[in-house]
Amino acid sequence: MSRQLPIVAVTPFPRAAAGALRDAQLRANLGRATRTIRDKRAAVVAEVPDWDRLRDRAARVKDDVIDRLPELVAQFARAATAAGATVHHAVDAAAANTVVTELVRAQGVDRVVKVKSMATQEIGLNEALAAAGVTAVETDLAELIVQLADDTPSHILVPAIHYNRGQIRELFARRMPGFHADSDDPAVLAGAAREYLRRTFLAARVAICGANFAVAETGSLVVVESEGNGRMCLTLPDTLIAVVGVEKLLPRFADLGDFLRLLPRSSTGERMNPYTSIFTGVTPGDGPRRLHVVLLDNGRRRMAADPVGRAALRCIRCSACLNVCPVYERVGGHAYGSVYPGPIGAILSPQLTGQDAGHNATLPYASTLCGACYDVCPVKIDIPAILVHLRQTGPKPAAERAAMAWLAWTMRDRRRWRAALRTARAGGRPLRVLTRRHGGRLRRAPWPLSAWTAHRDAPLPAAESFRDWWHRTHDS
Amino acid sequence: MRIALFVTCLNDAFFPRVGIATVTVLERLGHTVTFPAGQSCCGQLHANTGYPDPARVLERSTEAAFAGHDVVVSPSGSCVAHLRAHTRLPVHELSELLVDVLAVTDVGARFPHRVTYHPTCHGLRMLRLGDRPRRLLGAVRDLELLDLPEPEQCCGFGGTFALKNAAVSGAMLDDKCAHAVATGADYLAAADSSCLAHIGGGLARRPGAPRPVHYAEILAATGPGTGP
Numbered sequence: 001m002s003r004q005l006p007i008v009a010v011t012p013f014p015r016a017a018a019g020a021l022r023d024a025q026l027r028a029n030l031g032r033a034t035r036t037i038r039d040k041r042a043a044v045v046a047e048v049p050d051w052d053r054l055r056d057r058a059a060r061v062k063d064d065v066i067d068r069l070p071e072l073v074a075q076f077a078r079a080a081t082a083a084g085a086t087v088h089h090a091v092d093a094a095a096a097n098t099v100v101t102e103l104v105r106a107q108g109v110d111r112v113v114k115v116k117s118m119a120t121q122e123i124g125l126n127e128a129l130a131a132a133g134v135t136a137v138e139t140d141l142a143e144l145i146v147q148l149a150d151d152t153p154s155h156i157l158v159p160a161i162h163y164n165r166g167q168i169r170e171l172f173a174r175r176m177p178g179f180h181a182d183s184d185d186p187a188v189l190a191g192a193a194r195e196y197l198r199r200t201f202l203a204a205r206v207a208i209c210g211a212n213f214a215v216a217e218t219g220s221l222v223v224v225e226s227e228g229n230g231r232m233c234l235t236l237p238d239t240l241i242a243v244v245g246v247e248k249l250l251p252r253f254a255d256l257g258d259f260l261r262l263l264p265r266s267s268t269g270e271r272m273n274p275y276t277s278i279f280t281g282v283t284p285g286d287g288p289r290r291l292h293v294v295l296l297d298n299g300r301r302r303m304a305a306d307p308v309g310r311a312a313l314r315c316i317r318c319s320a321c322l323n324v325c326p327v328y329e330r331v332g333g334h335a336y337g338s339v340y341p342g343p344i345g346a347i348l349s350p351q352l353t354g355q356d357a358g359h360n361a362t363l364p365y366a367s368t369l370c371g372a373c374y375d376v377c378p379v380k381i382d383i384p385a386i387l388v389h390l391r392q393t394g395p396k397p398a399a400e401r402a403a404m405a406w407l408a409w410t411m412r413d414r415r416r417w418r419a420a421l422r423t424a425r426a427g428g429r430p431l432r433v434l435t436r437r438h439g440g441r442l443r444r445a446p447w448p449l450s451a452w453t454a455h456r457d458a459p460l461p462a463a464e465s466f467r468d469w470w471h472r473t474h475d476s
Numbered sequence: 477m478r479i480a481l482f483v484t485c486l487n488d489a490f491f492p493r494v495g496i497a498t499v500t501v502l503e504r505l506g507h508t509v510t511f512p513a514g515q516s517c518c519g520q521l522h523a524n525t526g527y528p529d530p531a532r533v534l535e536r537s538t539e540a541a542f543a544g545h546d547v548v549v550s551p552s553g554s555c556v557a558h559l560r561a562h563t564r565l566p567v568h569e570l571s572e573l574l575v576d577v578l579a580v581t582d583v584g585a586r587f588p589h590r591v592t593y594h595p596t597c598h599g600l601r602m603l604r605l606g607d608r609p610r611r612l613l614g615a616v617r618d619l620e621l622l623d624l625p626e627p628e629q630c631c632g633f634g635g636t637f638a639l640k641n642a643a644v645s646g647a648m649l650d651d652k653c654a655h656a657v658a659t660g661a662d663y664l665a666a667a668d669s670s671c672l673a674h675i676g677g678g679l680a681r682r683p684g685a686p687r688p689v690h691y692a693e694i695l696a697a698t699g700p701g702t703g704p
Contacts, residue, residue, distance in 0.1 A: 407517075
């Protein structure tokens with residue numbers, strides 16, 4: 001398959017971001033939505049006195065999983081198989097898409113229903129199914145909106161966060177069969193989607209889902225959702241196919257407790273998740289008769305071998321880091337060129353694909369390293385540290401490399417540094433005279449400093465450096 | 477107490493008044509300040525832009541310059557955070573030194589102006605400076621401290637982010653400036669000259685906006701009607 005994976009940026013982040021910034025409607029939608037979720041999360045997290053201990057424990061459990069991936073994958077496969085599931089191992093996206101497509105074909109259907117799943121987004125499953133003549137219907141309301149719009153998700157949890165309700169009503173009127181409401185009241189829009197989806201659920205024979213957690217000890221899968229559409233998909237059709245990234249494993253069933261406390265408060269700002277489905281294998285007379293679990297690697301084991309970057313595998317896809325990120329808030333998810341946007345996307349996408357894929361090497365620079373993401377992460381992923389690590393191990397422009405080497409060479413020697421300061425001061429003298437009326441600041445500078453002066457004035461080297469002042473006043 | 481000053485390369489070249497203010501405050505409190513001449517840059521710029529080897533060279537040269545000093549102070553939250561993570565130097569951000577080590581909040585300053593304080597990201601989330609700078613400012617005579625809306629939001633500087641992602645950086649700066657203007661303050665104070673160069677460069681293009689000032693400059697001010 002030569003098609004570009006939906007986790008590869010086809011445009012450098014700075015260019016995509018600059019484009020997104022010009023969309024005033026997008027910025028307004030994002031600003032309002034992220035602020036609302038951010039405040040909700042902060043309020044419910046503040047209610048939990050042992051929040052930090054929970055985070056520490058969850059991080060430790062996930063690190064143990066990353067340490068023992070092959071062992072836990074094997075344990076899960078044994079337990080799930082014993083409970084009646086069929087387990088498949090997919091080394092990459094193409095392998096996973098092939099397995100799922102063949103499983104769907106074997107059921108002789110041309111239509112499947114889907115529960116919201118990041119793993120299937122990551123591998124571009126819907127497009128692969130479409131190429132095989134199978135229509136995949138997204139049943140999560142926001143995913144449905146994105147699908148009806150022929151758009152791509154822009155947020156991990158709220159994929160249609162870039163739409164407002166007026167835009168959604170207009171979209172439903174154009175694309176949803178049988179839609180005839182003229183209100184953009186959220187309840188009316190959700191009601192229309194529910195009616196449309198109910199018919200789809202009842203006709204479906206095959207469903208595809210992901211999983212938030214996979215318990216190695218019992219072979220159980222856990223799907224966490226808040227609309228009930230997931231429950232429909234997981235229980236009504238005869239055949240259920242789950243695509244699960246191997247990092248979703250937890251060693252023991254008892255580990256779930258902490259994560260089910262951390263996830264809803266971090267993601268939707270709810271104290272408890274509305275629909276949590278836990279299922280193990282197949283049970284005659286109850287739910288699907290065939291359960292297939294596709295365990296997906298797609299770069300994860302390679303990530304696990306990086307001592308710094310591996311912590312990104314702790315991620316439970318809550319998206320709290322997106323909602324607090326000042327960069328995400330202003331440019332939205334599409335600028336990241338991946339179904340994993342925001343701070344976590346900036347460390348996940350380049351690691352899953354390798355930094356040489358498309359323009360993924362520009363993603364680790366899409367951050368001021370302000371640290372807001374690390375503060376809210378329920379599994380304590382030090383995202384800024386991993387961003388820096390990826391910058392340090394990724395490709396760099398030759399001119400920048402030379403400039404940085406020269407700067408360090410100059411700065412590490414006190415005579416060279418003092419000479420450089422004096423040169424800068426002397427060079428700045430005519431500019432200080434010219435800019436006197438403007439407070440000694442530079443309004444326009446040539447490239448590459450024009451990137452600075454496009455948005456703010458630049459300071460000039462001082463008339464006397466600090467060390468010259470010190471020498472004059474303290475060294476006599 | 478003998479206190480060694482790490483002034484930072486940016487202050488040395490562009491904002492010597494911040495280093496001078498730091499010396500002024502500490503000497504006024506009766507301490508002896510030294511300035512080890514072997515210092516230049518802590519390596520933060522190189523490390524965060526993706527150059528670990530030159531960063532290590534500068535971290536080591538900074539460590540060597542301050543070898544044997546028991547107390548090191550710096551008026552820059554981000555440089556202190558970098559040195560703390562990458563060297564063994566006993567380095568304090570200025571407000572940590574004043575409040576925690578020297579146990580003073582009233583440093584004898586007078587600054588008859590309306591001031592709003594922006595807690596920079598490194599001070600807020602890496603050093604956890606908390607309310608130390610605000611407590612110091614709160615003890616300055618005739619200073620009126622005004623709350624900045626959404627104070628914990630990053631200003632958009634981020635080192636080379638300001639150049640590599642200039643458009644996003646500019647959008648974040650716009651919001652920070654708008655919040656600063658909305659306070660009606662005369663000055664916007666912060667604990668990092670790098671963020672201040674960025675915010676100040678934006679404020680300079682807005683008529684009637686607050687002027688940027690390092691909080692050390694406020695702590696150094698004493699005279700009637702003084703301004704930095």
